[in-house]
Amino acid sequence: MNGLLMGIYLFVLALLLGSELISKVPPTLHTPLMSGANAVSGITIVGALWAAHSGSPASNILGFLAVVMATINVVGGFAVTDRMLKMFGRKR
Amino acid sequence: MKTLITFAYLVAAIFFIYGIKKLSLVRTARIGNAYSAAGMLIAVVVTLVDIGKVDYTFILAGLIVGSAIGLYTAMKVEMTAMPQMVAVFNGFGGGASALVSLSVFWKYVVDVSATGVAADILGANTAVTMALGILIGAVTFTGSFVAFAKLQGLIPGKPILFPGRHLLNLLLLLAGIAAGVYFAFMAPAPGISTLAFLALFVLSLALGVFLVTPIGGADMPVVISLLNSYSGIAASMAGFVIGNNLLIISGALVGASGLILTNIMCKAMNRSLVNVLFGGFGAEAEKDSGGGSSEYKNVKDYGPEEAFLMFDAAQTIVIVPGYGLAVAQAQHEIKELASILQKQGKDVKYGIHPVAGRMPGHMNVLLAEANVPYELLYDMESINPEFQNTDLVLVVGANDVVNPAAQDRKGSPIYGMPILEVFKAQSVLVVKRSLSPGFAGIKNELFENDNTFMLFGDAKKVLKELISEAKSVSV
Numbered sequence: 001m002n003g004l005l006m007g008i009y010l011f012v013l014a015l016l017l018g019s020e021l022i023s024k025v026p027p028t029l030h031t032p033l034m035s036g037a038n039a040v041s042g043i044t045i046v047g048a049l050w051a052a053h054s055g056s057p058a059s060n061i062l063g064f065l066a067v068v069m070a071t072i073n074v075v076g077g078f079a080v081t082d083r084m085l086k087m088f089g090r091k092r
Numbered sequence: 093m094k095t096l097i098t099f100a101y102l103v104a105a106i107f108f109i110y111g112i113k114k115l116s117l118v119r120t121a122r123i124g125n126a127y128s129a130a131g132m133l134i135a136v137v138v139t140l141v142d143i144g145k146v147d148y149t150f151i152l153a154g155l156i157v158g159s160a161i162g163l164y165t166a167m168k169v170e171m172t173a174m175p176q177m178v179a180v181f182n183g184f185g186g187g188a189s190a191l192v193s194l195s196v197f198w199k200y201v202v203d204v205s206a207t208g209v210a211a212d213i214l215g216a217n218t219a220v221t222m223a224l225g226i227l228i229g230a231v232t233f234t235g236s237f238v239a240f241a242k243l244q245g246l247i248p249g250k251p252i253l254f255p256g257r258h259l260l261n262l263l264l265l266l267a268g269i270a271a272g273v274y275f276a277f278m279a280p281a282p283g284i285s286t287l288a289f290l291a292l293f294v295l296s297l298a299l300g301v302f303l304v305t306p307i308g309g310a311d312m313p314v315v316i317s318l319l320n321s322y323s324g325i326a327a328s329m330a331g332f333v334i335g336n337n338l339l340i341i342s343g344a345l346v347g348a349s350g351l352i353l354t355n356i357m358c359k360a361m362n363r364s365l366v367n368v369l370f371g372g373f374g375a376e377a378e379k380d381s382g383g384g385s386s387e388y389k390n391v392k393d394y395g396p397e398e399a400f401l402m403f404d405a406a407q408t409i410v411i412v413p414g415y416g417l418a419v420a421q422a423q424h425e426i427k428e429l430a431s432i433l434q435k436q437g438k439d440v441k442y443g444i445h446p447v448a449g450r451m452p453g454h455m456n457v458l459l460a461e462a463n464v465p466y467e468l469l470y471d472m473e474s475i476n477p478e479f480q481n482t483d484l485v486l487v488v489g490a491n492d493v494v495n496p497a498a499q500d501r502k503g504s505p506i507y508g509m510p511i512l513e514v515f516k517a518q519s520v521l522v523v524k525r526s527l528s529p530g531f532a533g534i535k536n537e538l539f540e541n542d543n544t545f546m547l548f549g550d551a552k553k554v555l556k557e558l559i560s561e562a563k564s565v566s567v
Contacts, residue, residue, distance in 0.1 A: 003217075003335055004217040004332070006337070007331070007332050007335075007337065007340050010337055010340050010341050010344070011328055011340050011341075011343075011344045012344075014340070014341040014342075014343075014344035014345050014348070015344045015345075015347060015348045016348075017109065017345065017348075018112070018344060018345035018346070018347070018348025018349055019348045019351075019352060021109070021112045021113050021116070021345075021349075022112070022348060022349040022352045022353070023352055024113075024116040025115055025116045026116065026118075026471070027356075027444070027446055027452065027453055027456070027471045028118065028444075028453060028456045028466055028469060028471070029115060029116070029118065029121055029453060029456075030353060030356075030451075030452035030453030030456075031174060031178075031449075031451055031452060031453035031454050031456065031457045032115065032121060032125070032453070032457070033112075033115050033349065033353070033453070034178055034316070034317065034320055034349070034350075034353060034451065034452065034453075035174070035177075035178050035181070036111070036112070036115060036124075036125050036128060037112070037320065037324070037345070037346045037349040037350070038178055038181050038182050038185065038320055038323065038346070039128065039129070039132070039181070040108055040111075040112075040128055040131075040132070040324075040342050040345065040346050041182075041185045041320070041323040041324045041326075041327045041342070041343060041346040042132070042181075042184075042185050042188070042327075043108075043132065043135060043327050043338065043339050043342040043343065044185060044188045044189040044192055044326070044327040044330045044339060044343075045132075045135075045136060045139075045188070046135055046136070046139045046334075046336055046338065046339055047188075047189070047192035047196075047330040047331070047333070047334045047336065047339060048154070048188050048191070048192055048195075049136070049139045049140065049143065049151055050139070050143065050192075050334055051191070051192050051195035051196060051199070052150040052151045052154055052195075053143060053146045053147060053148070053150060053151055056198065056199070056202075056203040058198055058202070058203070059195050059198040059199045059202075059203055060150045061150075062191050062194050062195035062198060063150060063154075063191070063192075063195045064150040064153060064154045065154075065188075065191055066154075066187075066188045066191035066192050066195060067150070067151060067154025067155060067158060067188075068154045068157050068158040068161075069158070069184040069185070069187045069188035069191065070158065070184070070185065070188035071154060071155055071157070071158020071159055071162060072158045072161050072162040072165075072181065072184045073162070073181045073182075073184045073185040073188065074132055074158075074162070075158065075159045075162035075163055075166070076161070076162030076163065076165050076166040076177075076181050077162070077166075077181050078125060078128065078129040078132070079162065079163055079166035079167065080165075080166035080169065080174075080177065080181075081125045082122065082125055082126070082129075083166065083167070084171070084174075084457050084460070085121045085122040085125055086122065087457070087460040087461050087463075088118050088121065088122075088456075088460045088466055089118065089119070089121075089122055
């Protein structure tokens, strides 16, 4: 199986798996779910890291901007989700 | 080594999946988020190992700058501003995916002055997913920032309807697709190909702006959910471009989550997605509200002292908070009032409509911030059967979501929308600034009911008055 077909397989299966997982999340947690999922979409940082070292200045600067944006997405997303969930679990 | 790295990516994917799974319970949600973060850390470390020893200047600089900005924003943001912040982070995610495509293109086509068409140089798959990555990523980027500007009040939240907007957006999309196809299969590299690619980029950025601008502030929850989904799909496309399965899987997980939340929001607002995206809902309602049908008769205007007597007589109380509570930043006051009532031995619960607040589940976060135990928060399905056994409902800053017209007025724009059936309770006390209509722009007959009493004023101020009444009774 070539890479593209494999990729499409994984894409479709992950969409279905995602739907199953998300539909079990209660409304109470929808905001943390959204910001947490958002942080996961920052996985594009992997591509950004590859892009940031490739050689020519133009390509590197594009890659650098991609790393900055993806890192904001990842770090900010996980941190703010944790901040919210900490409030949910607080002992009273 | 390559095999090991591929397996490490699989481990990261497993962490994401378990992380999301654990988000389905309040008890395990925090550890779930930590799982996802651990998965991300694994992915980053493995990628750095895979890249090997290179010039790390740009990588390190990017990681440090990004982490600093991300952490600072995440720690500083007010909980009421959460929707804007999710929109911004979302935009950055989409933008990063677009830039990855752009950078890969630069590396393999421009830098080496490759000749031929992109599909021959990069392979047809890569060329096509690259174009899609740019399109979706760039739309997510600018669309998210317009959504942010609306939510933050930098531009008017009202739908900005310009003539021919559907045609313009259609033309932009078609032009973008044409540029993408031309880029992938026809444009000779490097010169013309680069132009076509940049044209696609600019067209997509413009499309993001013009798609979101006409949509009203009240519909932003749907828009944010949808853009969240796009940012996931954009990450998947970046995965196809660089041939990385982890990106494809994780992007698809996020894509699915965004789509499901979009669907939930649409149902809760009684709108179809098409209607949200193309309807300009709030703008039409604005015109209708000028009609004579919005006049109120028989409204009982209470002061805090009279209102408090109702609390005194009630044993079972349900609090229904709406967006007005969030605007007035009165979540701490409502919690204080509820605590006093509970100390007096009363049964107090909260009924939360799915669209209370500015994004799915937003009200729950605001109440959690004010230390309201989540066990007291009931969603619509579980609180509705309880209203008939409730002595008093306190509605704070909510309007359309408690409007009985959704159930008994066939012609109403909100007919069919699921609502909190507060009218079934013994009596209803509504804290509201005025009788002005909510987002749907229609009259609420609940306010005229015999058992409904209005308490006009800013939610925070009114609740403070109620609290001091309650305290004077307690001692």
